[in-house]
Amino acid sequence: AQSVTQLDSQVPVFEEAPVELRCNYSSSVSVYLFWYVQYPNQGLQLLLKYLSGSTLVKGINGFEAEFNKSQTSFHLRKPSVHISDTAEYFCAVSESFGNEKLTFGTGTRLTIIP
Amino acid sequence: GAGVSQSPRYKVAKRGQDVALRCDPISGHVSLFWYQQALGQGPEFLTYFQNEAQLDKSGLPSDRFFAERPEGSVSTLKIQRTQQEDSAVYLCASSLRDDQYNEQFFGPGTRLTVL
Numbered sequence: 001a002q003s004v005t006q007l008d009s010q011v012p013v014f015e016e017a018p019v020e021l022r023c024n025y026s027s028s029v030s031v032y033l034f035w036y037v038q039y040p041n042q043g044l045q046l047l048l049k050y051l052s053g054s055t056l057v058k059g060i061n062g063f064e065a066e067f068n069k070s071q072t073s074f075h076l077r078k079p080s081v082h083i084s085d086t087a088e089y090f091c092a093v094s095e096s097f098g099n100e101k102l103t104f105g106t107g108t109r110l111t112i113i114p
Numbered sequence: 115g116a117g118v119s120q121s122p123r124y125k126v127a128k129r130g131q132d133v134a135l136r137c138d139p140i141s142g143h144v145s146l147f148w149y150q151q152a153l154g155q156g157p158e159f160l161t162y163f164q165n166e167a168q169l170d171k172s173g174l175p176s177d178r179f180f181a182e183r184p185e186g187s188v189s190t191l192k193i194q195r196t197q198q199e200d201s202a203v204y205l206c207a208s209s210l211r212d213d214q215y216n217e218q219f220f221g222p223g224t225r226l227t228v229l
Contacts, residue, residue: 032215044220050214090156099170101147103154
């Protein structure tokens, strides 16, 4: 079984400042890692994913994340945020060789301060 | 619209009523997932279909929850004798399942409120 921990439930950031949303996971098997974004009243949208290969992955809207196996982390970063980045962000994992069901963290609400 | 659709978007039920939630996946998608998202929480896996076969129902919280996908396309999640703790957003996702990894595309969800 897997688990995902997002320690920060809310992160306020000034517009154009950098941001890092933290994610740690636990698993006894090889996993894929994901970040999803949920805008108000909308469905979940995939931001980026790590399957294998380079540990630095780039996603949509200028976001990137780095997979750190030794620290079992997959933190999400953006160098300069915009008002439009205000949303809920979920980190998730799935087994590499399973049925692809996702295990999500509890989410981090990113609020951009003008 | 080529995305995943769900209906109804909002459902209010009295405790003890039965409800049925519908998911229309993206055409041609083989895999279909149901998740439950309680207020302030991340989505939690309920069940998984590959075509019409329900291959994993380990996340269904009780025998009051039942899901089907009889023709391998549209899926229905049924909750019998609803309880207040069933109040949540129910998300459906579909994927192709033709390669090493297949992205799950999520619908907008059905918000169920049990009074």
